[in-house]
Amino acid sequence: xxxxxxxxxxxxxxxxxxxxxxxxxxxxxxxxxxxxxxxxxxxxxxxxxxxxxxxxxxxxxxxxxxxxxxxxxxxxxxxxxxxxxxxxxxxxxxxxxxxxxxxxxxxxxxxxxxxx
Amino acid sequence: xxxxxxxxxxxxxxxxxxxxxxxxxxxxxxxxxxxxxxxxxxxxxxxxxxxxxxxxxxxxxxxxxxxxxxxxxxxxxxxxxxxxxxxxxxxxxxxxxxxxxxxxxxxxxxxxxxxxxxxxxxxxxxxxxxxxxxxxxxxxxxxxxxxxxxxxxxxxxxxxxxxxxxxxxxxxxxxxxxxxxxxxxxxxxxxxxxxxxxxxxxxxxxxxxxxxxxxxxxxxxxxxxxxxxxxxxxxxxxxxxxxxxxxxxxxxxxxxxxxxxxxxxxxxxxxxxxxxxxxxxxxxxxxxxxxxxxxxxxxxxxxxxxxxxxxxxxxxxxxxxxxxxxxxxxxxxxxxxxxxxxxxxxxxxxxxxxxxxxxxxxxxxxxxxxxxxxxxxxxxxxxxxxxxxxxxxxxxxxxxxxxxxxxxxxxxxxxxxxxxxxxxxxxxxxxxxxxxxxxxxxxxxxxxxxxxxxxxxxxxxxxxxxxxxxxxxxxxxxxxxxxxxxxxxxxxxxxxxxxxxxxxxxxxxxxxxxxxx
Numbered sequence: 001x002x003x004x005x006x007x008x009x010x011x012x013x014x015x016x017x018x019x020x021x022x023x024x025x026x027x028x029x030x031x032x033x034x035x036x037x038x039x040x041x042x043x044x045x046x047x048x049x050x051x052x053x054x055x056x057x058x059x060x061x062x063x064x065x066x067x068x069x070x071x072x073x074x075x076x077x078x079x080x081x082x083x084x085x086x087x088x089x090x091x092x093x094x095x096x097x098x099x100x101x102x103x104x105x106x107x108x109x110x111x112x113x114x115x116x
Numbered sequence: 117x118x119x120x121x122x123x124x125x126x127x128x129x130x131x132x133x134x135x136x137x138x139x140x141x142x143x144x145x146x147x148x149x150x151x152x153x154x155x156x157x158x159x160x161x162x163x164x165x166x167x168x169x170x171x172x173x174x175x176x177x178x179x180x181x182x183x184x185x186x187x188x189x190x191x192x193x194x195x196x197x198x199x200x201x202x203x204x205x206x207x208x209x210x211x212x213x214x215x216x217x218x219x220x221x222x223x224x225x226x227x228x229x230x231x232x233x234x235x236x237x238x239x240x241x242x243x244x245x246x247x248x249x250x251x252x253x254x255x256x257x258x259x260x261x262x263x264x265x266x267x268x269x270x271x272x273x274x275x276x277x278x279x280x281x282x283x284x285x286x287x288x289x290x291x292x293x294x295x296x297x298x299x300x301x302x303x304x305x306x307x308x309x310x311x312x313x314x315x316x317x318x319x320x321x322x323x324x325x326x327x328x329x330x331x332x333x334x335x336x337x338x339x340x341x342x343x344x345x346x347x348x349x350x351x352x353x354x355x356x357x358x359x360x361x362x363x364x365x366x367x368x369x370x371x372x373x374x375x376x377x378x379x380x381x382x383x384x385x386x387x388x389x390x391x392x393x394x395x396x397x398x399x400x401x402x403x404x405x406x407x408x409x410x411x412x413x414x415x416x417x418x419x420x421x422x423x424x425x426x427x428x429x430x431x432x433x434x435x436x437x438x439x440x441x442x443x444x445x446x447x448x449x450x451x452x453x454x455x456x457x458x459x460x461x462x463x464x465x466x467x468x469x470x471x472x473x474x475x476x477x478x479x480x481x482x483x484x485x486x487x488x489x490x491x492x493x494x495x496x497x498x499x500x501x502x503x504x505x506x507x508x509x510x511x512x513x514x515x516x517x518x519x520x521x522x523x524x525x526x527x528x529x530x531x532x533x534x535x536x537x538x539x540x541x542x543x544x545x546x547x548x549x550x551x552x553x554x555x556x557x558x559x560x561x562x563x564x565x566x567x568x569x570x571x572x573x574x575x576x577x578x579x580x581x582x583x584x585x586x587x588x589x590x591x592x593x594x595x596x597x598x599x600x601x602x603x604x605x606x607x608x609x610x611x612x613x614x615x616x617x618x619x620x621x622x623x624x625x626x627x628x629x630x631x632x633x
Contacts, residue, residue: 020283020287025279028283032283032286032287032290035286035287035290036286036290038290039290039293039294039297040293042293042294042297043293043296043297046297046298046300046301047300047301048301068300069297069300072249072293072296072297072300075249075253076293079253079256079289080286080289080290082260083256083260083282083286083289086260086263086282087279087282087283087286090263090267090275090278090279090282091279093275094272094275094276094278094279097272097275098272098275098276103279103280103283
């Protein structure tokens, strides 16, 4: 199970890293999503992999699984979900206003002269 | 857990949070009421921050345990000299920038004041928290608000630059979580004081994992602090943001620097086992590259915005160089320079806005525009700001630079540090002098259309806010003695983290008693 999970997280991270280096903003957003999935799984696994145990040290239970990473993952999911929604809207507005989905490298001279 | 709890400690976080919600829910239709409430709240935060700093002026470390959970388990805020100083700095900056924005910028988009309050909440939270995961959460609060502020005013240029900014910060947040996960996996704690105890006790086999986590964490802080080669996002983002937002963002780079100081002096301090001094070997060289690159950038900029952005990178380089020393003198210089750099950088971003307003279509491009010469007071303010930023006597930039040079005198890279810092200072002085003479002394050809007349409403408030920000640099140089003594005491406390650890964890901190069962 460890090998499967570790290689899975590795593969998702690799896909995410590849995609965030693309030229268009849509693959970049997908890449960020993949990265956030990878990090959520990673955080989850950091409490060690335990199967069929309660997340609390209950009397009578044979053991417990660490509840803290689960709380961390919950927070991380909420934040990354909100951020992804924001960046999707941002990319969409950028596409509608500039007519291009490309992640451009603006020259700084423009900020000084053309618009504000 | 005994004695009365000092609830004022958490007020700089709670008050902006509640005011922000109040502004959205109750006052969203009345801009005047929003301005009054927002400014009143920020003034109150400044007073609370002053009071809190006075509380810890004797070197006390005051933990605030939410829900009264004992330290490594619950959420904790810690007020000590450094966090108190930083909260005061952020509050003063926020008050003055909000005053500036209240004269017109807050009309160009919606919810400026609410976003601004959330930003202040995130920044103050990041300074006060005593827990690495809550540091992440407050970073996110601060960043989410900054995305809104960055896009304030709209326009395609801001959208494109905003996309870059959000994307780079999302990557940074992901790295942060990876780092947090690794550190938790090895040590079983995320409380900073507890980390100071547990990191030296980590198993030899886990050292590599812990080092990977620690380095990733430092990397995230360095992205925020714009250390070369992680600085590329800053000039694009800050130049595109509305100037009041960019002025407030000046404190965000310092949040990165603060987090670097805090985590490194606690978890990876000298004498903390195999991971002692984790970031020391590479921060100093990278900071020297940052200084050089920032100075070249100021010279290459074709607009005042670009110049101020690269000057920010340059000043962050000087700051990170002193942090990279991790000794008494270095941290003293760093704390002083942090105060100076934030306030002066913010003043220049606001000045940039005044210049744009006066020059109309010419904006802040560094070429002569017709009919702009002889802008008396604006030129005076720019002159004061430029002197302070470049580090010429008698203003605080000079004091900061002397402290930095003194601190690096015996460092292993001393020759490099001195020559790069001094040479880059000349370059920055030259760039600022050129910009000033082009903007204020020369006038373009007469057949070009005249400069559009800008709306004049509230211009007095704008000038007053900039003058007040520049006044703080005069204050910092006039009271350089007491401020440096305070910075020195803060640095000494940072280098002896035992007091902090004991205050947070209580008396049961001896390493032997805390080895995992």
